[in-house]
Amino acid sequence: MSLKTTLNNMLGKITENFTIKFISLIIAVLLWFYIKNLTMAVYEFYIPLNYEGISYDSVIVNYRDLPNYVLIRVSGNKELISRITHLPKNSFYAIVDMSKTNKDKIYKVNVVLPEDIKNLKVEFFPSEVFVDLDVWVEKSVPVVIANSKDYVPIPDTVLVSTISRYVDGISNVEIFVDTSKNVDKVFLENTQFVRFYPQVVVVSNVK
Structure with missing residues (x-):
């Protein structure tokens, strides 16, 4: 029997009842997945x-x-x-x-x-x-009373602790004095990345 005849016989056996064999293969694969999932x-x-x-x-x-x-x-x-x-x-x-x-x-x-x-x-x-990391840095800046020249701040400088990306943008600390009231202290409020030392500035009337 020639090789060609042998191959044709094998191919014939494979393709015989091909639809049934194909469906059986699909069922076997699905069954394998089902058992594996169990x-x-x-x-x-x-x-x-x-x-x-x-x-x-x-x-x-x-x-x-x-x-x-x-x-x-x-x-x-x-x-x-x-x-x-x-x-x-x-x-x-x-x-x-x-x-x-x-x-x-x-x-x-x-x-x-x-x-x-x-x-x-x-x-x-x-x-x-x-x-996003940054580092804390410290800087001394002057205290400026923005709304009156009749008062002076004590101390006249404060230490600012802030992150490096903000430090160049802080040149002074502005405070406002309520001249209608007998106020002699101003509280500097800390924020998330800006802190003041000291936080209390005494304002003194120069008149």
């Missing part, structure tokens, strides 16, 4: 996200926009995942290491996992965060 599961939970390694003179400008939690998604064998659900949440640890400054301000989220989870598929969100 033994697979997905488990999701949140853990705190810690920002570490920030120097004492640094500040996170966009701290209100940063996530405080990481979503952990574990998928795999149901039996293994059932063990994970009983683990204490402190078995998982998520950090952003900020000990080294990144020029693009993008920092990777690192998640420490327990040994029980190593054989499962683990995803976490977010995997990176945008952190």
